[in-house]
Each structure stands twice: as structure tokens, then as C-alpha cells.
Amino acid sequence: MIEFQHVFKSYGRGRNILADINFRVEAGEFVFVSGPSGAGKSTLLKLIGGLEPSSRGSVQVNNQRLEKMTARARPYLRRAVGVILQDTHLLFDRTALANVMLPLAVTGNPTATASARARAALEKVGLSGKEDLSPIELSGGEQQRLAIARAIVNRPAILIADEPTANLDHDTATRIMNVFRDFNRVGVTLLIASHDQELMARYATRTLRIDNGKFADSKGAQV
Amino acid sequence: MNSWLRQHRYALAVTLRRLAGQPFSSLSNLLVMGLALALPLLGSAILISVQPVARELSVTPELTVYMRVDAAPGAAERVAAQIRAEHAQQIEDVRVIKREEALAALRNNPAWSASLAVLPDNPLPDAVVATLRTGDDLATRADTLAATWRKLDQVDVVQLDSAWVQRLEALLRFARIGLLFLAACVAVVVLATVFNTVRMQALSQREEIAVARLVGATESFVRRPFLYLGAVSGAVAGLVAIALASILLQPLNSALVGLARSYGATFTLHMPPASLLILAVVGAAALGALSARWSVTRNTRF
Numbered sequence: 001m002i003e004f005q006h007v008f009k010s011y012g013r014g015r016n017i018l019a020d021i022n023f024r025v026e027a028g029e030f031v032f033v034s035g036p037s038g039a040g041k042s043t044l045l046k047l048i049g050g051l052e053p054s055s056r057g058s059v060q061v062n063n064q065r066l067e068k069m070t071a072r073a074r075p076y077l078r079r080a081v082g083v084i085l086q087d088t089h090l091l092f093d094r095t096a097l098a099n100v101m102l103p104l105a106v107t108g109n110p111t112a113t114a115s116a117r118a119r120a121a122l123e124k125v126g127l128s129g130k131e132d133l134s135p136i137e138l139s140g141g142e143q144q145r146l147a148i149a150r151a152i153v154n155r156p157a158i159l160i161a162d163e164p165t166a167n168l169d170h171d172t173a174t175r176i177m178n179v180f181r182d183f184n185r186v187g188v189t190l191l192i193a194s195h196d197q198e199l200m201a202r203y204a205t206r207t208l209r210i211d212n213g214k215f216a217d218s219k220g221a222q223v
Numbered sequence: 224m225n226s227w228l229r230q231h232r233y234a235l236a237v238t239l240r241r242l243a244g245q246p247f248s249s250l251s252n253l254l255v256m257g258l259a260l261a262l263p264l265l266g267s268a269i270l271i272s273v274q275p276v277a278r279e280l281s282v283t284p285e286l287t288v289y290m291r292v293d294a295a296p297g298a299a300e301r302v303a304a305q306i307r308a309e310h311a312q313q314i315e316d317v318r319v320i321k322r323e324e325a326l327a328a329l330r331n332n333p334a335w336s337a338s339l340a341v342l343p344d345n346p347l348p349d350a351v352v353a354t355l356r357t358g359d360d361l362a363t364r365a366d367t368l369a370a371t372w373r374k375l376d377q378v379d380v381v382q383l384d385s386a387w388v389q390r391l392e393a394l395l396r397f398a399r400i401g402l403l404f405l406a407a408c409v410a411v412v413v414l415a416t417v418f419n420t421v422r423m424q425a426l427s428q429r430e431e432i433a434v435a436r437l438v439g440a441t442e443s444f445v446r447r448p449f450l451y452l453g454a455v456s457g458a459v460a461g462l463v464a465i466a467l468a469s470i471l472l473q474p475l476n477s478a479l480v481g482l483a484r485s486y487g488a489t490f491t492l493h494m495p496p497a498s499l500l501i502l503a504v505v506g507a508a509a510l511g512a513l514s515a516r517w518s519v520t521r522n523t524r525f
Binding site: 103 | 225226227229230233430431433434435436437438439440441442444
């Protein structure tokens with residue numbers, strides 16, 4: 001479950017990137033966050049992932065109030081929330097398999113278990129046989145899927161993705177969205193920031209429209 | 224527990240991978256630290272080798288107790304007996320030199336005979352010469368005994384005949400302090416080298432650190448490989464220092480053999496005992512880890 005109550009976000013004394021945001025996403029929902037560039041979509045996702053703090057208001061993720069969370073507890077929230085950012089943040093000095101194994105190393109899994117689970121995650125996103133390649137040897141779509149594999153390998157309850165299909169061709173974008181839909185079908189809560197109207201029409205069960213830091217129009221959002 | 228061990232094993236593997244990833248830089252850092260650490264090791268090797276020789280050289284530290292010129296006959300013998308009775312543990316030998324014997328000895332010396340001939344009377348007092356037992360802290364013991372004996376009945380002056388022992392001990396004390404100062408300087412070199420190495424590593428691993436945090440790594444997980452880097456660097460540098468010091472002692476010993484032989488002695492410099500060497504390696508590792516912790520805390524705030 002994700003809940004925002006009167007959330008504001010600004011940097012320094014600048015304008016509010018997010019202003020009085022209120023919404024609630026139940027466990028297992030598949031929600032799109034749409035809006036033009038600079039509307040505040042990425043910031044919204046970063047607040048959910050605990051990557052940035054809100055300036056004001058209450059953000060609740062997985063029954064935990066993030067503004068009351070200590071720095072020591074934050075990593076444990078991140079393990080429950082898989083994050084796929086616009087920049088994939090892959091490590092190019094190691095193999096695709098090693099990239100996916102990193103979250104499992106963080107949680108102290110045995111190497112054999114980590115390797116098996118990472119291979120399974122790569123298979124899930126259609127990257128079987130590319131385990132030993134460096135991310136630099138993969139195409140843009142494959143890199144995106146590798147980032148997804150890394151985000152799901154720890155079996156998070158919530159998955160957030162920021163423009164995961166940007167700059168991808170239609171077929172690759174569809175393939176990635178199908179992967180997300182499969183995760184959603186097994187109970188993973190999904191929040192995807194996108195401005196691709198066609199994808200939203202095909203996959204969204206609910207869309208939160210954001211513009212200039214505020215919900216412009218919300219289909220199902222509780223304002 | 225297993226998970227904890229696995230995380231440490233992972234951190235060690237990451238550390239070794241990072242060290243191996245920049246072999247030239249890693250080796251040059253280790254060499255710089257090893258050379259710096261070799262200096263106090265060499266110093267302590269010299270000090271440890273010289274100390275027993277110095278003890279051997281200070282063979283007969285003597286205190287001479289001069290009685291008053293007008294002291295009653297037999298006073299020197301009484302003082303000698305008292306010294307024997309009260310300080311037997313610290314005294315090797317006590318003998319009385321009568322003023323007549325002293326005068327006779329001086330008269331046999333051509334430098335003094337002419338001067339003594341013009342004197343109407345014997346100006347010399349009776350004396351008691353006490354030979355002290357050798358051992359640790361001789362100079363302090365001699366001072367204490369001199370102060371005590373100065374208060375004995377009819378004693379005029381107490382003179383420490385082996386003042387050079389004090390000078391030698393002072394010299395060794397100075398060398399020990401110098402060695403401590405050198406060790407402190409080397410510790411600063413190790414701290415600075417590890418600090419900078421970890422800083423450079425942290426900057427070059429920014430992306431990896433960011434990704435690790437993104438997927439839920441705790442700060443301990445992020446910092447642990449850097450702590451290992453500092454500790455491993457310190458320990459390896461300590462071992463390099465021991466190897467270097469051992470190698471450098473060979474030519475020094477070759478040169479010393481001739482010098483020692485000219486004094487009819489056999490003298491060689493040798494490395495400090497194994498316990499001290501282990502302590503040096505552990506100390507260097509701890510210093511490296513400490514510096515790495517300081518550096519990583521400062522340089523991973525992003």
C-alpha cells in the first residue's frame with residue numbers, strides 16, 4: 001500500500017515540484033503516473049522509493065511512514081521497493097549476471113542461490129544466454145530489461161519504474177510492459193511513470209495525471 | 224551468522240578485486256607504506272641489538288664515598304659495613320681505601336708527585352668504593368644510593384664514578400623517544416596514504432555505491448570493502464616493511480662485522496622478536512582500517 005497525504009516537495013527555497021499531493025494505491029494495483037516532462041512524475045516515484053525525502057506531508061509505503069523512518073531503516077524499505085530509473089544505473093565493469101546478483105549480495109544470499117535467482121530473473125525478462133555479457137554489449141531495450149531483472153530479483157512487493165519504455169521501439173516497449181503485467185498478475189504493486197498514451201490505454205487500470213506538481217485530473221485518485 | 228559471514232566474504236572479494244583492478248597504483252601505494260614502515264622497524268632493530276651490548280659495556284659502575292678529612296679512625300670501615308648490611312642486594316663489592324693508600328698511589332703518579340711534595344699534610348680522605356650490581360635502570364639506582372649514603376655519619380661527598388653510564392642510558396632514552404617520534408610520523412604517512420587511496424576508490428566507485436544504495440545496501444555494506452581495503456593495505460605494507468628491513472639489515476651487518484672485530488667483539492643487528500613484528504603488522508592493519516573508516520565516511524556522502 002502507498003499513501004500520500006498533503007505531500008509537498010521543493011528544493012531549497014525554489015518552487016514546489018510537488019504541491020499538496022494526496023492519493024492512495026492499494027496492494028496489487030497497476031497504476032500509471034502520467035504528465036508532461038517536468039510535471040513531477042520522477043520526483044513522485046523517488047519519494048515512494050525513499051530516494052528523496054518529502055518537504056512536507058506524509059508518505060506511507062508498505063505501512064511505514066517515510067518521514068519518521070531513520071536512515072538506518074531506509075535500506076530495508078528499498079529492498080521491498082524495486083526501483084527502475086530512467087538512467088538504468090547499470091555497472092558496466094561487470095557482467096549482466098553480476099549486476100542482477102548485486103541486490104542478493106546486499107541481503108547476504110549464498111552465491112549459488114543468488115546465481116540461480118539472478119538467472120531466473122534474467123530468463124523472466126528474456127535475457128537468457130546473455131548472463132556473461134557486459135551491459136555495454138546489450139542494446140538499449142536489453143539494458144532496460146536488465147535493470148528490471150535487477151529490480152525484481154529480490155521479489156519486491158512494490159515496483160516503481162520511471163519512463164521504462166522511453167526511447168524504445170514499439171515491439172521492445174510492448175515486451176517490457178508485458179513483463180510488468182506478468183509481475184502485477186502475481187501480486188506486485190506497480191507504479192509506472194510514462195507519457196506514452198498508447199501504452200496507458202492498453203495496460204493501465206488506473207492513471208494519476210500530474211501537471212506542474214499537482215494532480216490535474218485523476219482517474220481513481222483520492223484527492 | 225552465515226549471512227553476516229557471507230557479507231564479509233563478499234566485501235573481502237570486492238576489496239581484492241578493486242586492488243587487482245589497479246595493480247600499478249595498488250603496488251606503488253603498498254611500497255610507499257612498506258618503505259615508511261620499514262624505517263621504525265630498522266630503528267627498533269638497531270635499538271634492540273644495541274641495548275644488551277650497552278649493558279655489557281657498563282661493567283663496573285662504582286660509587287665512591289669520601290669521608291671527611293677529620294673523620295674518626297675506623298669511620299670508613301663502619302660506613303662500608305653499613306653499606307654491605309643495608310644494600311647487599313644492590314652491591315657487588317665494597318672496599319675501603321685508606322687515605323695513606325690513596326696518597327701513596329698518587330705519589331707514584333709523576334703528574335701529582337711534585338705537587339704533593341710541597342703539601343705539609345695528607346689532604347686526602349678515607350674512601351669507600353662500592354661496585355653496584357648491573358641491571359635495568361642502573362643510573363636511577365645509583366642516584367638513589369648516592370643520596371642515601373650522603374646522609375651517613377661523617378660522609379663528605381659521594382661521587383658516581385661511572386657517570387658515562389648515565390650518558391649512555393640518556394642516549395638510549397633519546398633514541399627510544401626518537402624512534403617513537405619516527406613511528407608517529409610513519410603512522411601519519413600510513414593514515415594519509417590509506418585516506419587518499421580510499422578517497423580515490425570511493426570517487427571511482429560512486430556509481431557502484433549509488434546502485435548498491437538503490438537496491439537496499441546498508442551503509443555498513445557500502446563501507447565494509449573500503450575498511451577491508453585499509454586493513455589489507457596496512458597488513459600487506461607491514462609485511463613488505465618486515466621483508467625490506469630484513470633485506471636492508473644484511474649489508475649493515477656485513478659492515479658491522481669488521482667494526483666489531485676491531486674491538487674483539489662479535490656484534491650483529493637482528494630483527495625485533497616475532498611478537499613485536501606481529502604487533503607491527505596488526506597495528507598497521509588497524510591504522511589502515513581506521514584511516515579508511517574516516518575517509519569513507521567523509522567521501523561517500525552523496
